[in-house]
Amino acid sequence: MMPLSNMPTTEPMQFPQQQDNKKIIAEQVRLLYGQGYSIQVLGLLTSLIAVYLFWGVVEHAVLTTWCGGLWISYLIRMYMGYRFRNQEIELDVALVWGYGYVVGAFVTGVIWGGLALQFDPSWPVSNQIMLFVLYTGITAGAFNTHSYFFPAFPAFYIPPVATLMVMMALQSATGFQLLSLLILIYALLMFLSSRIFHRESTAGITAKLHNGALAEMLADSNQELEQRVADRTEELLIANQEKSDLLIKVRHEMSGILNSMDDGVIVIDAEGVIQKVNPKLLEMVDTTAEAVHLQLLDQRVVIDEQENTEQDFSAWMQWLIDDEIEQLFHSNQKIDRWCQEVTFPMLVVDEQGTIQGITPSIVEVTGWRQNELMEQTLEQLIPERYRSAHTQMVKHFIEAPQSRPMSVGKTLPLLHKSGEETEVVIGLSPIAYQEHNYTLVILYDPQVIGGDYIYTAPLSGMLRRRNAYVEGKLLCSHGEKMPVQISGALLHDDNRNKIEGAVIVLHDLTNRLHQERQAQYASFQAGAADTGALVLHNLGNSLTGLGGVVSEINDQISLVEQLSVAIETMNLRVEQGELNSDHVHQALEKISVVMKGVVTGDDDAGMRPLFEQLRAETSRMGNVIKSFSGISKEEGKRNHFNLHEALNDAVNLAGLTASQLDIETSVECNHPIEIFQYRNQLIQVLLHLLHNSIDAILARRCQISSYPGQIKVSAIQSDADNRIEIQVEDNGCGVDPTLQSQLFALGYSTKGKAGQGLHYMANYMTKEAGEFSFESAGANQGATVQIRLPIEYSS
Incomplete structure (x- = not known):
């Protein structure tokens, strides 16, 4: 049986366009024939009145013939209407019946127009007036009846009205010609009115058809839903019993799995209190289950502050931001009221760069109270010398907003209310809420991140971020600290609306x-x-x-x-x-x-x-x-060092400062660039590249003894992706383009050597999440090697 979650929901009925049009036309034709009978009877009576009115001014033979033709056309049309109403008309032939009615209306209209041909200006005024009244009456009478199927009305009223208009225009008196113009205006107005009536009646018919189909569908759906609910109720009763049986079995199997795992496992509740551990964990910490039960997770597991503080803080803050945004959309609160419930320091800025929301903790960072910042711009918080550039940055960001996670080590100057300048870490999160675009500006004091945070934020909280993975220490019973890899998963309630705890897996990293x-x-x-x-x-x-x-x-x-x-x-x-x-x-x-x-x-x-x-x-x-x-x-680990000094050391070690080499060497790099990498390994990579450049220049001098060798080493910092780009460029012998794809293979060399230099560089770049490229236009065209590395490596 289909589960309730998969049942179809009630949506507006969607009609295939072609089928829908046929139904609408069929309904229009039905109304046309249904109301046509009464107007046709009225037409017969009107023809008799016309004979009486014009008997004294029109030849009797002509008038009698005209009346007879009119009766014949009406009787034929009445017969066709009788046939239409007494048989089932299929949708595909309804249009044929509609145009059949149009032909009959046109013939009747032409015959009515024949009376106007008998007009003579010598008629008594009363007869002339009656002719206009007669034509106006039959036109008005046919308006509502014939306009349902639009072609029917013009087909009926245009022949008599056009004939009368032409007869008036042919008269020599100016009054008749003006009267002809008025008849034309009347004809146009009737045409437009009929068009509007047809459009509105079509809309009404469409709505009627849709409503009928929807009512039928709802009735069927209700009946089906009742049956499914009954079936589903029975299934749920069975499923609940099966679930109870399964839970008992799962608990038994989970205990077996936990007891057999080679990694330590800790189960905690939402407060970070240890509820269960497996035997491997007890073996790792050398204690008993009673000793660790109901301890806080932080008392047993700590994070290596130096390696994990920054990435954990960024991930933790991103989870907090996402969680608060989710609560905002769920509660549908106003921005300023929502901000009062947010615990971290944050400003909410609208599309004009105006502050629309402030959290209470912002005063700790800026010194400004909430009422002092509301409806103000961010420039109030920016030092004077940066305001002009900051205004342009805000403008560009608003035009193309993009999320910017908090990055520890990347600080911005902030003007405190006291007048002092401080450094803050900033994060930006654009959101669209209640038909407006806002940017959440999160501010944090770096000292809080580097100090208090690591001691106040429980590890159980850090694991709330998605795909949690950190490295830390497991505190053993005798004071030892075992290095462990920490991973975990959150435990939710059945509806996944509430976090009830987490499962923490600890892998021993000692080996x-x-x-x-x-x-x-x-x-x-x-x-x-x-x-x-x-x-x-x-x-x-x-x-x-x-x-x-x-x-x-x-x-x-x-x-x-x-x-x-x-x-x-x-x-x-x-x-x-x-x-x-x-x-x-x-x-x-x-x-x-x-x-x-x-x-x-x-x-x-x-x-x-x-x-x-x-x-x-x-x-x-x-x-x-x-x-x-x-x-x-x-050096057993990465450290911060000045890139310019490292480049100069590589040039010195390569012997490029030796007078006998006679190679012009330049190093271009901004002195302040600090990177966090393995300094020795980077210098070794640079030495391989510099030796290749020296060998390429010496090979060129074998062809031209006085060839002026040049090597340029440059480095720039790319703010877009927080990377450095180091480039080694020479004017040596270059490399044939057909051979360049083999340069980074182990053992390959264009100089008959071991061929390990570029292969070593390729391995190093892969290990450090870097990128590299080699370019040479061809033999004797020089070469350029570019490497790109993250300024701060993150595992």
């Missing part, structure tokens, strides 16, 4: 976390080994360069030693009188020139340029060592 740490350490060791080899390579290049500089400095020192010996010899010869002052002067000039060459030199061969090279190389070695020391320690 998984241990494996993750091992994997992270292995990845770190591999990356550290690659980076260490790279640092040694860069330091080796620098030391090789320093060796050349030291060798040149040694040559200059040897030259100075030779000059010293020459000066001592010259002093000895001066003392012995072998050299005069002119000889000494000439020797000193030569020594001055030589010493100048030793100090400054030509082609950077002097002592000063050599010492500058020595300082630059030692400074670069220091930068490489500093960059390496920043990533040489293992």
